[in-house]
Amino acid sequence: MKLRSNEPYWLVRNGLLHTYPSLQQDIEVDVVVIGAGITGSLIAHRCVQDGFSTAVIDRREVAHGSTSATTSMLQYEIDVQLHELIGLIGEGPAVAAYRACADSIGQLETVCRTVGGDTGFRRKRSLYFAAWKKDVDKLRNEYEARRQHGFPVRWLTAPAIARRFGLESTHGGILSDIGASVDAFRLAHHVLQHATRRGLQVYDKTNIVRIAPGRKGTTITTEEGHTVRCGKVVHCTGFESTEVLGHDHVDLLSTYAMVSEVMPAAVRKLKDTLVWNTADPYLYMRTTDDGRLLVGGGDEEFARADRRDGLIAHKVDLLEKQIGRLLPEVPFRTDFAWAGTFGSTPDGLPCIGRHPQHPGAYFVLGFGGNGITFSVIGMDMVSAWLAGRKHPLEQAFRFGR
Numbered sequence: 576m577k578l579r580s581n582e583p584y585w586l587v588r589n590g591l592l593h594t595y596p597s598l599q600q601d602i603e604v605d606v607v608v609i610g611a612g613i614t615g616s617l618i619a620h621r622c623v624q625d626g627f628s629t630a631v632i633d634r635r636e637v638a639h640g641s642t643s644a645t646t647s648m649l650q651y652e653i654d655v656q657l658h659e660l661i662g663l664i665g666e667g668p669a670v671a672a673y674r675a676c677a678d679s680i681g682q683l684e685t686v687c688r689t690v691g692g693d694t695g696f697r698r699k700r701s702l703y704f705a706a707w708k709k710d711v712d713k714l715r716n717e718y719e720a721r722r723q724h725g726f727p728v729r730w731l732t733a734p735a736i737a738r739r740f741g742l743e744s745t746h747g748g749i750l751s752d753i754g755a756s757v758d759a760f761r762l763a764h765h766v767l768q769h770a771t772r773r774g775l776q777v778y779d780k781t782n783i784v785r786i787a788p789g790r791k792g793t794t795i796t797t798e799e800g801h802t803v804r805c806g807k808v809v810h811c812t813g814f815e816s817t818e819v820l821g822h823d824h825v826d827l828l829s830t831y832a833m834v835s836e837v838m839p840a841a842v843r844k845l846k847d848t849l850v851w852n853t854a855d856p857y858l859y860m861r862t863t864d865d866g867r868l869l870v871g872g873g874d875e876e877f878a879r880a881d882r883r884d885g886l887i888a889h890k891v892d893l894l895e896k897q898i899g900r901l902l903p904e905v906p907f908r909t910d911f912a913w914a915g916t917f918g919s920t921p922d923g924l925p926c927i928g929r930h931p932q933h934p935g936a937y938f939v940l941g942f943g944g945n946g947i948t949f950s951v952i953g954m955d956m957v958s959a960w961l962a963g964r965k966h967p968l969e970q971a972f973r974f975g976r
């Protein structure tokens with residue numbers, strides 16, 4: 576699957592941070608993590624911390640899948656609003672899922688501190704504004720639901736939003752204290768480097784073609800014919816999990832992102848805030864450390880790569896117009912634009928757990944606009960399961976729910 580178009584900003588900016596060998600011998604470990612994106616890196620890091628001999632294997636270069644295309648906004652607010660999620664899965668699990676996402680931001684901060692290096696992690700607020708007047712009542716309900724369940728939120732009127740953030744044409748919105756942004760590409764590299772120094776084996780450019788569970792563990796075979804024997808397999812294969820699981824668990828879409836030229840003064844008011852709105856598809860934005868505005872949106876309900884990438888110029892036009900209306904004072908000029916595959920589930924929650932057709936394996940598949948926060952939650956879940964414990968979110972995130 577072609578997960579993204581060429582030229583995502585993070586790849587251009589960071590280049591090839593580290594490179595790893597392909598697997599050229601047979602090995603035996605406790606845990607194999609398939610996929611060295613942000614999810615696989617975090618899971619492998621935790622497995623090493625928990626004392627398991629671990630190998631991560633990726634068919635591409637490390638972090639060259641969706642992780643190089645993400646806009647890396649870290650939000651506890653998932654694509655399905657809390658009051659709606661309560662209606663879908665019940666109050667207890669819905670609030671627990673939102674809380675876990677909120678906690679995951681602090682957990683990721685700890686990971687960043689532990690692994691060191693500049694991962695671009697910055698605590699930020701998050702502004703969720705009503706794009707249309709008709710959205711205000713629903714957004715007010717959401718504000719009440721979040722407030723009632725103890726999330727630190729304030730309602731801002733449209734003039735207050737304009738004054739504080741320079742955003743025009745809004746209809747009010749929720750300002751949340753919890754949020755952050757990161758450079759997921761760098762973070763994945765730093766996490767893997769840190770874990771490698773503690774015994775993690777990393778192999779890239781190694782395609783896994785066969786996974787055979789047996790009574791005494793699982794044997795994995797690579798395209799070049801080498802085998803990996805292990806106790807457990809953790810699939811962190813992102814949207815390419817459809818190669819193994821089919822399409823029942825996720826709808827694949829296309830999404831678009833672009834980043835402006837460097838303009839720190841013009842985006843000063845947005846420096847500490849993530850912004851997204853209630854439009855469908857929604858528009859979202861954040862700043863980067865070097866003073867650019869990073870904007871995403873324009874989702875399309877198909878995932879065919881040639882069709883997706885063919886629309887980049889059109890989407891840039893569309894998103895630039897939207898930014899022009901919202902931020903009339905900001906002279907947005909696009910420097911890089913790209914497209915990526917994206918996955919969504921009806922309840923906005925990830926699929927993390929066992930799959931009935933794949934014994935001896937766990938899957939950590941973070942879908943929706945919160946893929947990265949879900950990956951952080953996945954660390955705790957996998958850690959609990961490998962230690963023989965249950966996890967409170969395993970029912971809410973299970974396959975086939």
Ligand SMILES: Cc1cc2nc3c(=O)[nH]c(=O)nc-3n(C[C@H](O)[C@H](O)[C@H](O)COP(=O)(O)OP(=O)(O)OC[C@H]3O[C@@H](n4cnc5c(N)ncnc54)[C@H](O)[C@@H]3O)c2cc1C
Binds near residue numbers: 610638646648830941
């Ligand atoms: C434009 C865009 C904007 C986004 N914005 C956000 C955002 O703001 N916040 C957020 O949280 N999320 C966002 N996301 C989603 C986020 O990017 C993903 O959730 C995240 O990158 C997934 O990481 P991953 O490690 O699971 O997948 P990937 O980075 O795709 O890694 C999976 C890896 O598995 C490897 N693999 C697959 N099959 C095999 C195999 N058989 N053998 C060996 N290796 C294999 C692949 O090569 C790949 O490197 C966005 C996505 C896009 C495209």
